[in-house]
Structures are given as C-alpha cells and as structure tokens.
Amino acid sequence: MKSATGPCLLLLLTILGFAVKDVQAAKRKYAVPCTTICSSYMTGSFKTASKCSKQDYTCMCTDEIFPRSYAMCVDICPAEEQASAWRSLKSSCDAAGASLEGAHRKYLALAETDYVDQATITSKDVVSAAVKPTRSVVLQNLLARAEKNHNMKWSEYYGNILNAYWGFLILLAFGRLITLRLYPRKDSRPLSVVSKFREHVTLPATWGGKHVEPQRLGNVPVNVIPTRWQSVVVFFFIALNIIFLFVDMWTVPNNTIYYTDAIMRARNIADRAALLGVALFPILFLFGGRNNVLLFFTGWSFETFNVFHRWIGRMMFINFAVHGWSFTYYYRHTGEYNGVSNFAYWKEQILDDRDNYLGIVAIVLIGIILVQACYVLRHHWYEVFLVLHVATVICYFATAWHHVKPHNYMEYFYTCVAIWGFDRFIRLGRILLAGPYLKAKINVSGDAVYVSVKPAVHFQPKPGQYAFLYVLRHNFWESHPFSIMETRDKHYIFVAKAHKGLTKKIHKSVTKQDGNAAVSVWIEGPYGDSYPIARYESVLLVAGGIGITAIMSYALDLKRRNSPQDVRLYWMVREHGSLGWVQDQLQELTEGGLIDIHIYVTGETEEIDEKNHSESESTSISDLSEKNKAVVSQLHVKYNQHPDIRSVISDTVRKAEGSVAVVSCGPGSLADGCRKAVAENVDKGLGRVDYFEDAFSWA
Numbered sequence: 001m002k003s004a005t006g007p008c009l010l011l012l013l014t015i016l017g018f019a020v021k022d023v024q025a026a027k028r029k030y031a032v033p034c035t036t037i038c039s040s041y042m043t044g045s046f047k048t049a050s051k052c053s054k055q056d057y058t059c060m061c062t063d064e065i066f067p068r069s070y071a072m073c074v075d076i077c078p079a080e081e082q083a084s085a086w087r088s089l090k091s092s093c094d095a096a097g098a099s100l101e102g103a104h105r106k107y108l109a110l111a112e113t114d115y116v117d118q119a120t121i122t123s124k125d126v127v128s129a130a131v132k133p134t135r136s137v138v139l140q141n142l143l144a145r146a147e148k149n150h151n152m153k154w155s156e157y158y159g160n161i162l163n164a165y166w167g168f169l170i171l172l173a174f175g176r177l178i179t180l181r182l183y184p185r186k187d188s189r190p191l192s193v194v195s196k197f198r199e200h201v202t203l204p205a206t207w208g209g210k211h212v213e214p215q216r217l218g219n220v221p222v223n224v225i226p227t228r229w230q231s232v233v234v235f236f237f238i239a240l241n242i243i244f245l246f247v248d249m250w251t252v253p254n255n256t257i258y259y260t261d262a263i264m265r266a267r268n269i270a271d272r273a274a275l276l277g278v279a280l281f282p283i284l285f286l287f288g289g290r291n292n293v294l295l296f297f298t299g300w301s302f303e304t305f306n307v308f309h310r311w312i313g314r315m316m317f318i319n320f321a322v323h324g325w326s327f328t329y330y331y332r333h334t335g336e337y338n339g340v341s342n343f344a345y346w347k348e349q350i351l352d353d354r355d356n357y358l359g360i361v362a363i364v365l366i367g368i369i370l371v372q373a374c375y376v377l378r379h380h381w382y383e384v385f386l387v388l389h390v391a392t393v394i395c396y397f398a399t400a401w402h403h404v405k406p407h408n409y410m411e412y413f414y415t416c417v418a419i420w421g422f423d424r425f426i427r428l429g430r431i432l433l434a435g436p437y438l439k440a441k442i443n444v445s446g447d448a449v450y451v452s453v454k455p456a457v458h459f460q461p462k463p464g465q466y467a468f469l470y471v472l473r474h475n476f477w478e479s480h481p482f483s484i485m486e487t488r489d490k491h492y493i494f495v496a497k498a499h500k501g502l503t504k505k506i507h508k509s510v511t512k513q514d515g516n517a518a519v520s521v522w523i524e525g526p527y528g529d530s531y532p533i534a535r536y537e538s539v540l541l542v543a544g545g546i547g548i549t550a551i552m553s554y555a556l557d558l559k560r561r562n563s564p565q566d567v568r569l570y571w572m573v574r575e576h577g578s579l580g581w582v583q584d585q586l587q588e589l590t591e592g593g594l595i596d597i598h599i600y601v602t603g604e605t606e607e608i609d610e611k612n613h614s615e616s617e618s619t620s621i622s623d624l625s626e627k628n629k630a631v632v633s634q635l636h637v638k639y640n641q642h643p644d645i646r647s648v649i650s651d652t653v654r655k656a657e658g659s660v661a662v663v664s665c666g667p668g669s670l671a672d673g674c675r676k677a678v679a680e681n682v683d684k685g686l687g688r689v690d691y692f693e694d695a696f697s698w699a
Helices: 002-027 034-045 057-062 066-076 079-095 104-113 135-182 192-202 228-246 261-279 281-288 294-298 302-332 342-352 354-372 375-380 382-407 411-434 502-511 545-561 576-590 606-614 621-627 645-655 668-681
Strands: 115-117 130-132 215-217 220-223 438-445 448-453 466-471 479-488 491-497 516-527 538-544 566-573 595-601 635-639 660-665 689-693
Touching (some): 034 135, 066 079, 066 135, 079 104, 104 115, 104 130, 135 228, 135 281, 192 668, 220 375, 261 281, 281 302, 294 302, 411 516, 502 516, 545 576, 545 595, 576 595, 576 635, 645 668, 660 668
Parallel strands (some): 115 130, 660 689
Antiparallel strands (some): 438 448, 438 516
C-alpha cells in the first residue's frame, strides 16, 4: 500500500482541481442582461439616437440623447431587471470617469417630453431627440440574448460531458484493473463472446496489422496507427464533439441583435466551439503529463495516453478553427464590418483589437503545434520537436489565457496550471530523492552503453519499469527513458544501444576516455507499470535487438521467483557480438534450466561468428559453452534465420495447460507480428491468453 500513496495523493489533487473548476462554472450566472440589450440597441441599431459607439461609456454617459433613450428602453424590460440595468450603466459610467447626473426616473421623465417613436423612423433618418424603442423589438432582443445565454450554459454542460466521457472510460479501465488484480489467473477459458470481442476489437491494430511499425509514404514513415480499441474510443470522442457543436441551438426570429437566423446560428456555433475546446484543456494536460496519475489507476500504457492526448489536441484545433471562422462570418455580416472583405476584417481585428488578435494568434499557434508534432519530426528529431513543442505550447497557452480572460472562463486554465505544476513538482521530487549529486559508471563495449548508478533513496523497480536519465555533461534539461534491466547491490543497471541522440553522444564521449567514465547524472523514476506475468501458467517472452533489456527484467524476475511455470524466451539480434550486452544475465538464466532460451543471430552465419570469436579477446557465449556445456545446453543459438513467431505463439497457446502471457519488446514489425498472432489464437487455448507490449516510444 505504501507504493500507492503518491499516486493516490496525486489523484485526489487532480479530482480537487476538476471539482474547483466545476464549482466555479456552477456559480457563473447566465441572466438576461437588459443593460447590454439597451446599450447595443441604442448604439448599434439606431445610431441616429446617439453618436456614441458601443462600449464608449465616456460618450454615452455625457451625451444628452443616449441616457434618455436608454431609460425608455430599460422601462420596457422586466421589472426585476430595471434597477440592476440602471445600476450597471451607472457603474460603467463611474469606471469611465463620466458619472451620470441623474437617475433612471429623471431621464425617463425628460425623455417623455421630447422623443421620437422608433416605429416612425429608419436608420437613415437624422433626429435630435431621444428615440423610444418599440416594445416588441426590445422584448425580441431580450429573448435573443436569453437564447445566447442558454447556448453558453449548455456549451459548458456539453464540454463537461466530453470530460465525463473520458472519466467513464477511466472508471471502466479501473474496474478491469481491479478485476485482474483480484482474479489474476483466469484458469478457465473465457466466454466465446469475450474472446471474439478481444480478437476483433481490443487486440488487433485498426487495419492492416500495423500498429507499432509506422505507415510509410514511399520510404518515409509518416504515422503510426492506433489499435482498434483506441480507434473506437477516439471515434466516439470525435462523434460526440461534432454532435455537441450543433445540437440544442434555438434561434429567435425578427430580432435586431443578430438580424438573421444564419447570423445568430453562427454566433452560437462560435461560442459553442470555443467552450468545447476550452473544456478539453485540463484533460489534455493530464493525459500528456509524465506523472499522469491515471497510468497507475487504469493500467493503460504511456503510449495509449499519448494517442488520446494527440487526438484531444486535434479536436481542440478543430473547435477553435470553427470558433474563428464562425466569428469571422458573424462580424462580416453585422455592424461596422458588414460587407467588408475577409482580409480587411482580419486586418482590422489584428491591428485594433488586442483580445481578438490574441485569439487569432492562439489558433495559428495550435495549428503550428499540430504540424511540428508530426510523426516524422517526433521520430527522427525528437530533441528538436521537444524544444519546439514546449516553446509553442507556452506561447499558445499565454495567448489563449489573455484571449479568454475577459470572458471569465479562467478556471479551466487554473486547472491546467495546477496539473502542470504538480507534474513538475513530482518530477523534481523524484530527482531529489534519487540524489542530485549522483555519479554513474558508464562503460562502452562495441555499440553498447552500460550505465550503473546507485540512487540515494532506493526504490526497488518492478520488471518492465524504466527511468529517465539526465546526463549533465550534455544538455542537462534533456532526459531519455531507459529500461531498468536489473538492480545489483542497489545499483540500477541500464543497457542501451548507441543509435542516435543522447546514446550516441554518451558513447562517443566515453569512448574517448578508453571506454570507461564516471559521469554526473540525475535519475527520475522508476516509471511504468509491470505486467503480472508471474500469475500465468505459460509465459512467452519475445525480444528484438536492444528490446532484450526490458524482456530480461521479466526473465530474471521469473527466474528468481523459481515458480513452476513454462517460460520461453526468444531473442532476435542482428550480430553475435550483441549477445555480450546481456552476457551475465543470460548465464544466470540458464542455471537450473527453468527458462528455455532461443537466440536467433539474423545477420551472421555460424562460420562468420567463429572467425570473429577467434579474433576477439572478450568473453562470449562460446566461452561459456567451453566452461559449462551443461548450462549452455539450455541456450539454443541459430544463425542467419528468423523464427516463425506466428507459429511459435500458436504452438505455445495450443500446448499450454492453462493461461498464457505473451510479452514482446522490439522493432515495430516484431511487435505487430506478435499482436496479430495473439489475436488469431486468443480463443485457441485452454485458458486465458493475454498480450503485453512493451513498446514505450516518445513518438
């Protein structure tokens, strides 16, 4: 229970943040603003009544005609609105430094002696007296404004329903996780309908069998496809968002605020789209955080939350684009912008209205975020993507903050700040607990980088967990995840292949120091969940390349448990020399013969290996065979061939005497092949068959 304290605390704080947001929203009142109706009516619909423009209270409060016209308009409003409408105007006048010299009844009395009935004039007539509004028109305008406020209120409700949709899925995932914890073995074969659902919905890729391996345009990887269940979740989220954009919108005919049903509908859609987008802010930040508490309570992977995070961001962009387009249409067909070109309107807004141009800038920025977050940039130039993403998100958040602030919906932003702040607080706390002055021993052998570091406060990692490593001699703000292969004397042992980015920098710098160095580092972790494979009768571990580091942590854990399980390990590696990455761990696994190990050296023949071995002074698997042939007899090494993983999984499932767990970690093609094979055989065994994919990816 002690290990759950941190996630539970974070969950409570997150719930508190959402609760504060909802309480603040509940306090927001959507009353019919008589003062707004009358101010807009007198300064917008009939400018002959006053030369003052909207919101120019210095002019309106000192004008001889406007207060009288306003008083007659207020007198038509409902009785409960009249006093507050007049107080609102006086408050605005005081704030503008131009106090009214009389009260409502005084101006009403003055107007009754010298006024023109609105029904007798047109907007082209020039009059020098107060204009008495037509009662039916004012009431129609009040009704139109009430409809606008109705839409704003329901827009908030629909935004909260979108959040509730994710909450419902999280509750389902939590219930499933609890069920697996309480009833882990699943010895009996699942119901046929359950197996079919898993075969066709939860396990496979959306289409084509590819999920981890990217889709390509020619030779360029352009995107990864979610699993089918992820796509179903995203589909219903998008469908709900689109439905909520247009439902429950009324129009009030014959009003002089919006003039036509089309204009009123455009304004309502603009407001609806904005509030749906803003409502998604907190869940977007929560799903994208490294210390997302929901990882602990759902069992979903970091990759799953990343998929949802990206699609929520895309729908936010669509909402805000609809918001911007609808407001453009609205202003283009009303008031002072009626009839002007799109370019002229946008130029006017950008130059003269700070709130509007910040909104335009925010929409442009979120569009830039989506473009620079494309798979090609994330996958090939992650460091560049990270800097651009953080910088652009900060700019976007700041501009959106200032655009929304006058409209009083800031609780969504405060919740985001709280989520982001808690995430950074926990990240800093993890680094400080591990020790801010750590020295890691780094060794280089071939293309492998070995890191051994002892944290100040030791947290025993579970199999499959990882930690973020900051190497301070390089970019200290840059961190990368490394699987914790094992702990030895309370030291975390990491093994990585020098490929690109940070691992390449480490390999290059340590190589210059004769392959050994002591380097200052920070550790943040451990992160990630551990698959409960110790509870299955049969376990199949499949690794490709450096993916052996994650798989090895599971294999060592099973070996040390000494539990009566049927465990097989398949590892595909390009070169024989790579076996040295996990040489000591392989030797430990072979002792006792509990784990059946199959190694496929896919890029070399046995003759080439023997030649390389004779020229090498390092210890290898061949050395081990000379020292202890009985031990290495458990190690099956094959050259220049690939295993038929589909057949291996099929045979494992069909021959198993109970439940089966298949765990993979490696290249996308390998993971996708395992996923497809498990889906095909999920109902072929005597017990439950589960697939676990260790495919943590920044992309």
